[in-house]
Amino acid sequence: MNYNVSEKFKSLKPSAIREIFKSLGTPGAISFAAGNPNPSSFPVADMKRIADEIFENDPVTALQYGITEGYTPLRELVKARLKRVYGIGTDDDELIIVTGGQQGIELSCKVLCNEGDAVVCENPSFIGALNAFRSLGARLVSVELTDDGIDVDALESALKANPDAKLLYTIPTFQNPAGITTNLETRKKVLELAKKYDIIILEDNPYGDLRFSGEDVPTYKSLDTEGRVLYCGSFSKVLSSGMRIGFLCGGKELISKIVVAKQVEDVHTNVFFQMVCARYIEQCDLEGHIAEIRELYRRKAALMVGALEENMPKSVKFIRPDGGIFLWCSLPEGIDLGEFVKRAGDRLVFVVPGTAFAPDPDAPCRSFRLNYSMPTDEEIVKGIKILAEIAREMGAG
Ligand SMILES: Cc1ncc(COP(=O)(O)O)c(C=O)c1O
Known part of the structure; x- marks a missing residue:
């Protein structure tokens, strides 16, 4: 059946993030792609x-x-x-x-x-x-x-x-x-x-x-x-x-x-x-509960920042977060974002390419988003090392 959907919906693509979720079932996969809160934050x-x-x-x-x-x-x-x-x-x-x-x-x-x-x-x-x-x-x-x-x-x-x-x-x-x-x-x-x-x-x-x-x-x-x-x-x-x-x-x-x-x-x-x-x-103590979540994310963000500082080539820039659940990284000129994200996915590390967040998805982009609220500490350390290896393989210095 050929459904003749409305013009408005013809141009809408499924969320790249929800699409990435489909690949996450593979054992050993490390996802930095989610926007989910850590389940331990559910009371x-x-x-x-x-x-x-x-x-x-x-x-x-x-x-x-x-x-x-x-x-x-x-x-x-x-x-x-x-x-x-x-x-x-x-x-x-x-x-x-x-x-x-x-x-x-x-x-x-x-x-x-x-x-x-x-x-x-x-x-x-x-x-x-x-x-x-x-x-x-x-x-x-x-x-x-x-x-x-x-x-x-x-x-x-x-x-x-x-x-x-x-x-x-x-x-x-x-x-x-x-x-x-x-x-x-x-x-x-x-x-x-x-x-x-x-x-x-x-x-x-x-x-x-x-x-x-x-x-x-x-x-x-x-x-x-x-x-x-x-x-x-x-x-x-x-x-x-x-x-x-x-x-x-x-x-x-x-x-x-x-x-x-x-x-x-x-x-x-x-x-x-x-x-x-x-x-x-x-x-209940909502403010106390929020304070605990903040502390968890402070620790996880610091772990991810530390892993990036230790492993990533210096030409890969990132913004140090003061809160929230995301870290934004930018590859140096000359490194293709699509290829980087693909190689990461092949090694079971999932990140969201910045193109997913662009009002104009065809505009050039060299950034990707990392989430630190969901992965375990071990996954943060291992996943960032893998991303750093790929950045080096692709010529980042
Ligand atoms: C910036 C921003 N606004 C709004 C939302 C929507 O959140 P919800 O519909 O779960 O309240 C999200 C969810 O990730 C978000 O990142």
């Missing part, structure tokens, strides 16, 4: 106890339809935490629970952009967001990242050249995939540009809680005085990714439109897991 015993208690005391709420905005106790707890930890939330703001940050990103674009409108995004950027924008018929306009975050001059040129741009999508803290955190000065300039060119900033911050070195930088949302920032958060990296609980916080009017858009998609996020999440925040 299984607490969640089991909470789940039992829900089915004992409040099964109907868990099993009945809920309201689109989200389970009220969870919304209140998330609002309170956002205020306490990030200084986010004014009287003009509202918050909706969404089915993972992924849905929050997609709904934001759906509500704000017409087909063909430009969405400005960082290059590289989160593939799930890029594909969401593509699937909605948005035109991706990419702006390069510098060590300080998005390149402000390039952003202004992009906004001048694309007056139909409605949205800037940015991951300012522990960017996926580049690991970069946008500094405060840059954030202030970006906010000014957003005002000047009248665009909304979609601030995606699923890794913000995972800082293990350096100083916190205020979020765009906490610096925003006009309701120009829509903030997207998630419990995926601090409690459970399978739970699929994220949230969007923004101006009341905008959130009310997002509520309508969500009604068309999935009516509401899974009530049972919203209840589990709420009770976990109420009854």
Whole structure:
């Protein structure tokens, strides 16, 4: 049967990362390709106890339809935490629970952009967001990242050249995939540009809680005085990714439109897991739990950085992470990224080529992403040695 799928979906390719997962079953495979949290970060015993208690005391709420905005106790707890930890939330703001940050990103674009409108995004950027924008018929306009975050001059040129741009999508803290955190000065300039060119900033911050070195930088949302920032958060990296609980916080009017858009998609996020999440925040030590995850990732990141420093040819550059779960490496000129990734895969070490994260997948790229939250310590040491051998074989000095 020849299925005549829509034009929008004809051009969409499966996520390169999900494709790599298919090769991971081979014994001995080392994956630096995942974006998953370490399974030891799932508070299984607490969640089991909470789940039992829900089915004992409040099964109907868990099993009945809920309201689109989200389970009220969870919304209140998330609002309170956002205020306490990030200084986010004014009287003009509202918050909706969404089915993972992924849905929050997609709904934001759906509500704000017409087909063909430009969405400005960082290059590289989160593939799930890029594909969401593509699937909605948005035109991706990419702006390069510098060590300080998005390149402000390039952003202004992009906004001048694309007056139909409605949205800037940015991951300012522990960017996926580049690991970069946008500094405060840059954030202030970006906010000014957003005002000047009248665009909304979609601030995606699923890794913000995972800082293990350096100083916190205020979020765009906490610096925003006009309701120009829509903030997207998630419990995926601090409690459970399978739970699929994220949230969007923004101006009341905008959130009310997002509520309508969500009604068309999935009516509401899974009530049972919203209840589990709420009770976990109420009854357990979420901040202590996050501190443990940070410590685990600090150790794993240091191990990977140490292995890279010890083994990689000096011409292979990498960005030292201060948080999050990714490390971004760049090969020297003259080394073909596709061939490098292929040779690594042949030796059962899997990395994601930077082309997967490019708004323009045909643009030249010499970078690849390494994940350190999932592999064991032994795999980190062994896998980096293998990658270093391949880089040398291919001529990196
Ligand atoms: C930058 C970024 N945003 C959003 C998400 C979506 O997370 P979730 O839908 O699990 O909340 C991810 C997941 O890896 C991510 O890396």
